[in-house]
Amino acid sequence: xxxxxxxxxxxxxxxxxxxxxxxxxxxxxxxxxxxxxxxxxxxxxxxxxxxxxxxxxxxxxxxxxxxxxxxxxxxxxxxxxxxxxxxxxxxxxxxxxxxxxxxxxxxxxxxxxxxxxxxxxxxxxxxxxxxxxxxxxxxxxxxxxxxxxxxxxxxxxxxxxxxxxxxxxxxxxxxxxxxxxxxxxxxxxxxxxxxxxxxxxxxxxxxxxxxxxxxxxxxxxxxxxxxxxxxxxxxxxxxxxxxxxxxxxxxxxxxxxxxxxxxxxxxxxxxxxxxxxxxxxxxxxxxxxxxxxxxxxxxxxxxxxxxxxxxxxxxxxxxxxxxxxxxxxxxxxxxxxxxxxxxxxxxxxxxxxxxxxxxxxxxxxxxxxxxxxxxxxxxxxxxxxxxxxxxxxxxxxxxxxxxxxxxxxxxxxxxxxxxxxxxxxxxxxxxxxxxxxxxxxxxxxxxxxxxxxxxxxxxxxxxxxxxxxxxxxxxxxxxxxxxxxxxxxxxxxxxxxxxxxxxxxxxxxxxxxxxxxxxxxxxxxxxxxxxxxxx
Numbered sequence: 308x309x310x311x312x313x314x315x316x317x318x319x320x321x322x323x324x325x326x327x328x329x330x331x332x333x334x335x336x337x338x339x340x341x342x343x344x345x346x347x348x349x350x351x352x353x354x355x356x357x358x359x360x361x362x363x364x365x366x367x368x369x370x371x372x373x374x375x376x377x378x379x380x381x382x383x384x385x386x387x388x389x390x391x392x393x394x395x396x397x398x399x400x401x402x403x404x405x406x407x408x409x410x411x412x413x414x415x416x417x418x419x420x421x422x423x424x425x426x427x428x429x430x431x432x433x434x435x436x437x438x439x440x441x442x443x444x445x446x447x448x449x450x451x452x453x454x455x456x457x458x459x460x461x462x463x464x465x466x467x468x469x470x471x472x473x474x475x476x477x478x479x480x481x482x483x484x485x486x487x488x489x490x491x492x493x494x495x496x497x498x499x500x501x502x503x504x505x506x507x508x509x510x511x512x513x514x515x516x517x518x519x520x521x522x523x524x525x526x527x528x529x530x531x532x533x534x535x536x537x538x539x540x541x542x543x544x545x546x547x548x549x550x551x552x553x554x555x556x557x558x559x560x561x562x563x564x565x566x567x568x569x570x571x572x573x574x575x576x577x578x579x580x581x582x583x584x585x586x587x588x589x590x591x592x593x594x595x596x597x598x599x600x601x602x603x604x605x606x607x608x609x610x611x612x613x614x615x616x617x618x619x620x621x622x623x624x625x626x627x628x629x630x631x632x633x634x635x636x637x638x639x640x641x642x643x644x645x646x647x648x649x650x651x652x653x654x655x656x657x658x659x660x661x662x663x664x665x666x667x668x669x670x671x672x673x674x675x676x677x678x679x680x681x682x683x684x685x686x687x688x689x690x691x692x693x694x695x696x697x698x699x700x701x702x703x704x705x706x707x708x709x710x711x712x713x714x715x716x717x718x719x720x721x722x723x724x725x726x727x728x729x730x731x732x733x734x735x736x737x738x739x740x741x742x743x744x745x746x747x748x749x750x751x752x753x754x755x756x757x758x759x760x761x762x763x764x765x766x767x768x769x770x771x772x773x774x775x776x777x778x779x780x781x782x783x784x785x786x787x788x789x790x791x792x793x794x795x796x797x798x799x800x801x802x803x804x805x806x807x808x809x810x811x812x813x814x815x816x817x818x819x820x821x822x823x824x825x826x827x828x829x830x831x832x833x834x835x836x837x838x839x840x841x842x
Contacts, residue, residue: 434468695815
């Protein structure tokens with residue numbers, strides 16, 4: 308990427324004007340509003356570890372979804388604000404018990420982590436790494452939106468790496484924690500190059516943020532602008548907040564000089580991207596409670612060869628970019644499960660919790676409904692295979708479904724979950740010839756049946772409502788029968804982002820067996836809204 312001049316008023320100036328207007332009116336930067344302009348956060352949903360490139364007038368972003376399949380989502384935007392999921396780099400990361408939820412093993416919070424997306428000589432490259440498999444993965448395609456993708460992998464697993472194509476044709480990855488290492492790859496990307504460059508290029512990278520560091524520098528993203536190399540990382544001073552670091556050098560192998568680039572609201576970890584008209588932005592994310600890690604943009608200006616992030620060192624509430632049209636249908640969407648010839652089996656907003664067993668779900672067995680058939684015994688929702696999920700979104704959202712329970716077997720449990728380690732769910736449990744609507748609350752870390760209501764109907768309607776407003780992180784569950792109003796069931800779920808799952812809460816449709824396999828549940832629809840009515 309090259310620095311370019313532009314006659315357009317820099318976004319930092321626009322943002323600074325509105326930042327000052329907000330202060331003068333007594334508003335905080337986060338509440339300052341510019342009509343018809345973008346607002347931070349850009350995406351109020353779990354899209355962490357972003358990596359963004361621009362190719363022509365289109366932007367492409369990859370992100371982390373860890374234990375979900377398909378994985379390594381690719382999103383597209385024309386304005387850096389409104390994004391649509393257009394592809395996934397892989398259907399399944401690998402075939403292991405941990406990734407398949409088999410034999411008591413799982414990959415919660417692991418799977419594949421922070422990716423790097425690049426475009427070079429007509430080919431798109433998206434890379435990731437996995438502590439679950441101990442490998443680094445490289446996915447390539449000529450058509451990022453339609454594929455096909457070619458996959459390669461090799462050991463070791465290079466933590467939080469950044470893929471880099473040098474002008475002389477050599478290919479590198481820069482990776483690590485605090486002592487950041489540069490390694491050279493083979494020309495065919497099959498592994499580390501024997502005898503190639505392999506050295507620490509930034510030692511103790513967190514040192515520029517002080518001595519008392521809780522999280523060593525990681526999340527490397529490496530860029531070349533006007534002949535200089537710029538390396539962005541995150542660190543976390545103890546007692547402080549997530550902090551952006553930038554190191555720069557005249558040579559890819561260093562020496563590098565560094566500085567703190569941004570320290571505001573914990574917005575950190577990401578990289579740089581330029582617009583077709585020569586403006587620059589930093590893309591970062593913030594830990595935002597139970598909804599997950601959410602993306603922000605900050606304007607970037609250049610001073611004395613350094614990128615300067617934010618407005619007077621702050622993350623602005625408004626940006627000189629088009630307003631968001633909402634996260635539906637680009638990031639999440641409703642699904643009536645009706646398919647026309649030529650439609651994809653599942654819209655890209657859906658991901659399975661771990662690798663699915665594709666023999667046990669169907670949209671054709673009963674056209675217009677999603678059928679989930681049990682294939683083995685599971686002890687609870689976290690060990691149940693074939694839970695179909697999509698993100699929750701902030702500041703508020705509702706997910707609802709209609710469930711036909713006619714063909715559930717004794718011991719089967721099907722319904723709607725808000726999935727995380729401390730989950731909550733509402734569903735129908737079949738037991739001893741009767742069926743009950745049951746609410747389970749695992750907000751304390753231990754699941755508890757807190758309410759149940761016996762039903763005789765075959766069609767049951769279920770709903771979950773979430774409030775992430777001001778980090779309330781509250782959810783309630785409801786059911787209704789034909790012709791009846793919604794009735795709240797159970798207790799309020801206090802949602803909490805936990806590191807064992809390392810992911811924001813997700814809506815999930817599930818059906819699992821506790822006694823014998825072979826029963827099935829049919830879901831008539833899933834409908835998501837960015838509003839709530841009950842909380």
